[in-house]
Amino acid sequence: MYAPPVQRLISELGKLPGIGQRTAQRLAFHILRADAEDATALADAIREVKERIRLCQVCFNLADEERCRICQDERRDAAVICVVEEPGDVIPIERTHEYRGRYHVLGGALSPIDGIDPEDLKIAELLARVEAGGVTEVVLATNPTTTGEATALHIAAALHERAPEAAVTRLASGLPVGADLEYADEVTLGKALAGRRAV
Numbered sequence: 001m002y003a004p005p006v007q008r009l010i011s012e013l014g015k016l017p018g019i020g021q022r023t024a025q026r027l028a029f030h031i032l033r034a035d036a037e038d039a040t041a042l043a044d045a046i047r048e049v050k051e052r053i054r055l056c057q058v059c060f061n062l063a064d065e066e067r068c069r070i071c072q073d074e075r076r077d078a079a080v081i082c083v084v085e086e087p088g089d090v091i092p093i094e095r096t097h098e099y100r101g102r103y104h105v106l107g108g109a110l111s112p113i114d115g116i117d118p119e120d121l122k123i124a125e126l127l128a129r130v131e132a133g134g135v136t137e138v139v140l141a142t143n144p145t146t147t148g149e150a151t152a153l154h155i156a157a158a159l160h161e162r163a164p165e166a167a168v169t170r171l172a173s174g175l176p177v178g179a180d181l182e183y184a185d186e187v188t189l190g191k192a193l194a195g196r197r198a199v
């Protein structure tokens with residue numbers, strides 16, 4: 001129906017989450033109409049993130065160096081670790097301005113039905129960080145979903161066994177159940193952080 005390069009662009013855009021065939025076509029025509037400069041900037045931005053962004057060696061957040069900016073920041077309290085599922089979950093917590101500790105990004109949530117087991121996540125790395133000492137609290141900020149809750153329970157049990165000196169807390173309820181952290185507004189999330197309780 002379209003020239004092969006246009007068809008290729010539509011099909012690549014259509015692979016993005018939430019982008020159906022019609023939206024992919026609309027975006028493709030937008031790009032075709034755009035200045036060459038703007039279109040190239042988009043292509044370059046995609047290439048640059050793939051080339052330069054990797055996972056922080058300590059917390060597995062996104063980083064453009066060996067350690068992410070938060071792990072490099074000496075003012076951040078290394079005794080408190082907030083555990084989240086995805087790098088995108090760090091941003092809403094940072095926006096609350098309620099949290100001054102460090103993070104640990106699991107890379108997903110436990111879901112046996114989808115074949116996601118503890119060894120597929122950065123759980124062993126978290127336990128090693130806590131066992132290394134100096135950590136007084138681990139805040140479990142996985143999503144308030146079935147898989148997020150199961151992940152929090154699994155990690156809490158492992159921490160109680162292997163690092164009993166560290167307190168383990170969970171965000172207070174009040175977050176919309178079944179939703180991802182990244183959709184929570186900062187006031188609600190800030191309250192959930194302030195009201196966290198031991199698990």
Ligand SMILES: [Zn+2]
Pocket residue numbers: 056057058059060061067068069070071072
């Ligand atoms: Zn880091």
